[in-house]
Amino acid sequence: MDPDSDYDAERQGTVASHFRAWHVELEPFPGLAHDTRMKVCTIHEMHAIEARALSEIGLAPTVLRETAALAACRVLRNDPHFPTSAPVIVVCGPGPNGTTGLAVARQLHANGRAVKVVLICPVNGESDEQRDAFDVAVRCGVPCSKLTHADDFGRELASSAIVVDALLGPEPDVSTPIARAIDRIGDAELPVLSLDIPSGVCGDTGRVAGSAIRARATLAFGLPLRGNLIPPGAGQGGRLYVTHMSLPPHVLDREDIHVELVRPDALPPRLTHGHKGTFGDTLFIAGAGTYYGAPGLAAMASLRSGAGYARLACPASMIPTLAAFAPEVVFVPQRETEDATLALDNAPALISLANQVGFVVIGPGISLHADTQALVRDILVRITQPVLLDGDGLSAIADHPDVLRRRQAPTVLTPHPGEMARLLGTITSGVLEDPIESARRAANLLQSIVVLKGSHSVVALPSGHVTINTSGNDGMGTAGSGDVLTGTIAAMSGLGLSPPCAVRTGVFLHGLAGDVAMRDL
Structure with a gap:
């Protein structure tokens, strides 16, 4: 749902259109409903977009601000989290976001809404532009007050039912008065609409600077920032809306912005005369005597995602048990070590x-046995088909990255943050601090397509292009979920998508299946 458009994705037709329709329901990003992909920017990139709008088109900041304010009014009017007739308090800080908040208050007042403004900033701490905007709001009849601290803020909140958070922008500098205001808003437990990004969340990394607003909805300006989509910031913002602020598409769709939202690729049509060999033949090299679930889940997931043929090469002693769980899988018994x-x-x-x-999929439940790890390295360099490496298969190449660089066919890696840390020779917290750049670095270093798994999985290509997936939910944080993902990606390849498209679509579908399951529970 885009506050600038009433567009509703077509709900009939190809499988891909169904995917888009589901995603528009679950995550209201307009770029997923249209044919263009929605970019995700850094703070610097957004400043460059606004500067270009001024220099090349003549769109002044005041125009952008007023358009953003109108979009915020539409969110407050249409989003069910915000009662339509309830009184609103707009809480402003001393920066540009606070000035936009004053415009929101003025527009709400012009539409007959009960609204008041509280500006929290040091004495003479506001800019000339904000001082003028404050004076205009006062002359328009909006009740406005200035506070240098948050001690009296509780009384202002008590008579309100909705909060508009305009305290900070994407570069949080949480001073003591602002931190207290954020805490008071949290204590009030009122529904909050944050402008651009919840106050206290870093727009580039999603990191939380001590205190941060937890909003029911966030209205991003122009494009979503990375911090709107990367945890923990993504969890602070609630439902994410995006307003173009009247910026034209050619300004927003910059070629030098290499991060965007995942949008599923259209699947090739299934041939009516097709057979099991038509829809993909995948070999899973997986399993060990103590890991029965991973290989079975991966192979079965590929078949349930539309693949035609799944072969599972695993230790021979596992097959009688696995065959009962996965009767459609073709088993290829393998010689085994003393540890199965x-x-x-x-x-x-x-x-x-x-x-x-x-x-070929290598790794689910394959174990860390020395012989098996050597086997993975040996076969990787001599397999000429696309390979997905997961789980213990990643451990086999963590200290031998040259194995991947010697491959000619595409390679897909699906690490969780701990496995990514091993691949990069760093610590898990370092990966989580900047998952986008971690995935991009690994893709370049290992010349592979990398899926950094998480609540918003990141897909990075060796070219530097990155996509962020927004389907899925915390119910999927369970053992075996990653194995199902490997099978889903394999199925997308078997249906005819190129490796990058198969990965993006597989990641999206995997999360979408979790969202549908959550809805139906």
Whole structure:
């Protein structure tokens, strides 16, 4: 749902249109409903967009601000979290966001809404522009007050039912008065609409600077910022809306912005005369005596996602048990070590079989046994088909990145943050501090397509292009979920998508399935 458009995605037709319709319902980003992809920017990139709008088109900041204010009014009018006749308090800070908040208050007042403004800033701390905007709001009849601290703020909140958060922008500098105001807003437990990004959240990284607003909805200006979509900031913003602020598409769709939202690619039509070989043949090299679930889940997920054929090469002793769980899977029994893991001498036969199928998955539940880890490295460089490496398969190459760089066919890596830290030689907290740049760095270093799994998974290509997925929910944070993802990606490849498209669409569909399941529970 875009506050600048009444567009509703078509709900009939191709599978891809169904995906878009679901996503518009679940996450209201307009770029997912149209044919263009929505970019995700840094603070610097957004400033450059606004500067270009002024220099090339003549769109002054006041025009952008007024358009943003009108969009905020539409969100307050249409979003069910905000009662339509309830009194509003607009809480402004001393920066540009506070000036936009004053415009929102003025527009609400002009539409007959009960609204008041509280500006929290040091004495003479506001800019000339904000001082003028404050005076205009007062002359328009908006009740406005200035506070240098938040001690009296509680009384102002008590007579309000909705809060508009205009305290800070995307570069949070949480002073003591602002921090107290944020805490008072949290204590009041009123529904909050944040302008651009919840106050206290960094627009570039999503990090929270001590105190931060937890909003029911956020209205991003121009484009969503990375901090709107990357945890923990993504969890502070509630439902995310985007207003173009009257910026034309050619200004927003900058070629030098390489991060965007995942949008599922259209699937090739299924042939009415097709057979199991038509819809993809995947070999899963997976499993060990203590890991039965991972290989079975991965192989079955591929079949349930539309693949035609799934082969599972696993230790022979596992097959009787796994066959009962996955009767549609074709099993390829393998010699095993004394610990019931895949033996190194399976390499020639596995390489031969792998080069006859369309896609290969290596790693789910494969174990850290030394022989098995050596097997993974040995076959990787000699498989000429696309390979997805997951789980313990990632451990095999963590200290041997040259193995991946020697491959000619596409490689997909699906690490969680801990596995990513091993691949990059860093610590998990370092990965979580900037997941976008971590994924981009790994994709470049390892010349692979990288899926950094998480609540908003990040997909990075060796070219530097990055997409952020927004489907999925916390119910999917459970053992086996990643194995299902590998099977889903494999299925998308088997249906005819190129490796980058298969990864993006598989990641989206995996999350969408979780969202549908949550809705139906």
